[in-house]
Amino acid sequence: MRNAILILHIVTSILACIVTMVIVTRAIIGLIKKKSVSKFDVSMPLWTTVLLYVQLALGTALFIFYMVDYANGEIDLLKKSALRSRFWAVEHFILMVFTLVVSHIGWVFAKNGKTPSLLYKKNLLYFGIACAMIMVSMAMNVIKHAL
Secondary structure, three states, rough: OHHHHHHHHHHHHHHHHHHHHHHHHHHHHHHHHOOOOOHHHHHHHHHHHHHHHHHHHHHHHHHHHHHHHHOOOOOOOOOOHHHHHHHHHHHHHHHHHHHHHHHHHHHHHHHHHOOOHHHHHHHHHHHHHHHHHHHHHHHHHHHHHHH
């Protein structure tokens, strides 16, 4: 069960990262070429936010599994790697909650955008930040498991 949740969590994380990259790329192109806003440009922020909510639910389940293992004594905090892992779990969780908040704000601006230029600027700002935070989170995960 835990492995299935972990795999789904990783897949949604990768999808969220890809979608935010698409939003940022379309925002840059829209600003440079002064393109009009399409329905795709308004719906993509919603899908990113939905993916991040799913990721939050899956991550919360994984965090609960981790805390249950810790409470049952299956994780020894005297081991340096277990202690580092515990801090990583908390940092990762908080980082992704902030990512969700930034994405949600970006989605609100995207659905209420008045002009194409303003919408693209807001998408570039909020989803650029969200994309960077997702990438940092993924890098933290790689570092955690590589070291």
